[in-house]
Amino acid sequence: MMKAKVFVSLKSGVLDPQGKAIQHSVELLGFSGISDVRQGKYFEISLDSALDDSQARESVDRMAREVLSNPIIEEYRVEIET
Amino acid sequence: MKFGVIVFPGSNCDHDAYHVISKHVGQPVDFIWHRDTDLSTYDAVIIPGGFSYGDYLRAGALARFSPVMKSVQKFAQSGRFVLGICNGFQILCEAGLLPGALIRNRDLHFICEHVCVRVETLDSPFTNELQRGAVLRIPIAHAEGNYVCDDSTLEELQQEQRIVLRYCDREGNITESANPNGSRDNIAGICNRERNVLGLMPHPERACEDLLGSSDGRDIFRSLAATLAAAV
Numbered sequence: 385m386m387k388a389k390v391f392v393s394l395k396s397g398v399l400d401p402q403g404k405a406i407q408h409s410v411e412l413l414g415f416s417g418i419s420d421v422r423q424g425k426y427f428e429i430s431l432d433s434a435l436d437d438s439q440a441r442e443s444v445d446r447m448a449r450e451v452l453s454n455p456i457i458e459e460y461r462v463e464i465e466t
Numbered sequence: 467m468k469f470g471v472i473v474f475p476g477s478n479c480d481h482d483a484y485h486v487i488s489k490h491v492g493q494p495v496d497f498i499w500h501r502d503t504d505l506s507t508y509d510a511v512i513i514p515g516g517f518s519y520g521d522y523l524r525a526g527a528l529a530r531f532s533p534v535m536k537s538v539q540k541f542a543q544s545g546r547f548v549l550g551i552c553n554g555f556q557i558l559c560e561a562g563l564l565p566g567a568l569i570r571n572r573d574l575h576f577i578c579e580h581v582c583v584r585v586e587t588l589d590s591p592f593t594n595e596l597q598r599g600a601v602l603r604i605p606i607a608h609a610e611g612n613y614v615c616d617d618s619t620l621e622e623l624q625q626e627q628r629i630v631l632r633y634c635d636r637e638g639n640i641t642e643s644a645n646p647n648g649s650r651d652n653i654a655g656i657c658n659r660e661r662n663v664l665g666l667m668p669h670p671e672r673a674c675e676d677l678l679g680s681s682d683g684r685d686i687f688r689s690l691a692a693t694l695a696a697a698v
Contacts, residue, residue, distance in 0.1 A: 394569075395469060399648065401574045451531075454524055454560065456567040457614060 386431040388444040392453045393424035420453040427452055440464050467694040469495040471510040472538070472554075474529045479515035479551065482671040487512075490674050490684055491691045495583040495686075500532040509694050510547035511538065513554030515607070515669055524624035525568065525610040526556030535561055547591055547690060552608055555655070555665030564658055564665045565623070567613030572648025576609040580679060581646050583668055584634040584655045588626045590657050592664045592686050601638045602631075602682040604668035606646060611667040613649035613656075623656055630653035631666055 385405035394400050400422050429447070431440050441464050448460040469487045473480045479667060487495040498511065505511060519528035529535065535557070540565055544550050545687045550558040571577060585593055585600045596602075615623070623629050631654040635644040645652045647667075655666030670683025 389587055398569065399572065399612070401570050401572055405574055452523070453529070454527065456559075456565075456616075457569060 386433050386440055387465045388427075388429040388431055389465065390427040390429065390444065390448045390452055391424060391461045391463075392427070392448070392458050393422060393460075394457060395459050398457045403429065406439065414441070429445060437464060467493050467509045467691065468507055469493055469494060470498040470505065470511040472498045472500060472511055472513050472534055474500045474516070474518035474532060474680075476518045476520055477514050477516035477553070479553075479669065479671060481552070482616075482669075483512045483514045486671045486674045486684075486687055491687050493691060498534060500529070500534045500591055503533050503537045505534075505537045505541045508541070508546070509697075510549065510690060511541060513538070513548065513550040514671070515552030515554060518557065518571055519555055521553075521610075524560065526558075526560040528555060529553075529557045530561040536591050539563065540656070542663050544661055545660065547693070549592065549690065550663070550665040551669055551671060552606075552611075552667055555667055556610065558663065558665045563663050564656055565619045566613055566650075566656070568667070569612045569614055570610055571608070571612050571646070574609075577611070577646050578605070578607040579646075580605045580673075581654075581668065582634050582638075582644065583631040584638050584640065586632055589627060590630055590661050590664060590689075592657070592689050593630055595689040595692050596685050599611050599638055601634060601636065601687070602668075602670075603680045604670055604672075604673045604683050605679070606668050607672075608647070608667055611647040611649065613653040613667075615650060620651060623653075624651075625657060628657050628659065628661070629653055629655075630657050630664060631668070
């Protein structure tokens with residue numbers, strides 16, 4: 385079974401109030417030296433093993449671009465595991 | 467003239483919109499289930515507020531793929547009128563019918579309160595019965611209403627006078643403290659270049675009866691009805 389991993393994160397410069405709140409909580413726990421926390425999304429997609437690596441990459445890339453991320457505010461990265 | 471109110475799984479302001487069109491605008495209106503695709507009998511459609519698809523993935527992201535949205539695209543291209551309120555605005559942005567995106571409110575809270583918005587242009591079918599600079603008191607109810615767009619989009623919106631409503635104080639001043647959610651340039655509502663598609667975060671359909679705290683929202687529906695009456 386082939387597996388795709390898609391990481392979606394906010395573009396730099398887009399405000400991430402959730403990340404800020406998490407950073408604040410982590411600092412309250414006593415962790416220091418944190419300059420920034422950004423929250424993102426992670427997807428695991430199981431793929432039909434009939435697909436070859438480049439087909440898999442192409443279709444997951446399209447999924448990530450058209451559905452899983454909003455290109456106005458987010459960027460994504462795809463990893464394929466065979 | 468005939469109105470349609472689109473209903474997605476998770477829409478929850480559909481009945482409010484229907485009520486306003488039938489009782490206050492006094493025109494025929496239908497609910498349109500998101501799997502229906504025939505919009506040929508309608509002059510205007512409202513994409514109502516709510517939590518379509520539970521806001522899964524991103525607010526409005528999954529509703530965009532409902533069968534009705536292809537028809538809404540064509541409907542808008544044909545010059546007929548589309549009004550997206552709250553979640554409807556988010557859906558229109560996700561669908562690319564309006565530029566930009568709506569992200570988490572600056573202070574993370576879900577905000578449910580009456581706010582003031584200033585009418586920035588009368589050159590829209592949704593505001594032509596209003597006064598420029600008029601301050602409307604209309605409720606907002608959202609967690610993702612923080613409007614973002616890039617610099618060139620903002621410049622385009624400003625130059626083409628497509629920013630229709632902006633958050634303001636009671637006197638109509640555009641200030642940071644009157645901006646409830648962190649929206650860029652205090653934007654509460656924008657229209658497309660052709661001006662027949664409006665998206666706004668405030669809920670005018672919840673502000674049509676004095677009993678509910680404000681009837682300022684009526685003018686938006688009255689403008690649209692007047693536009694349609696003139697066109698028919």
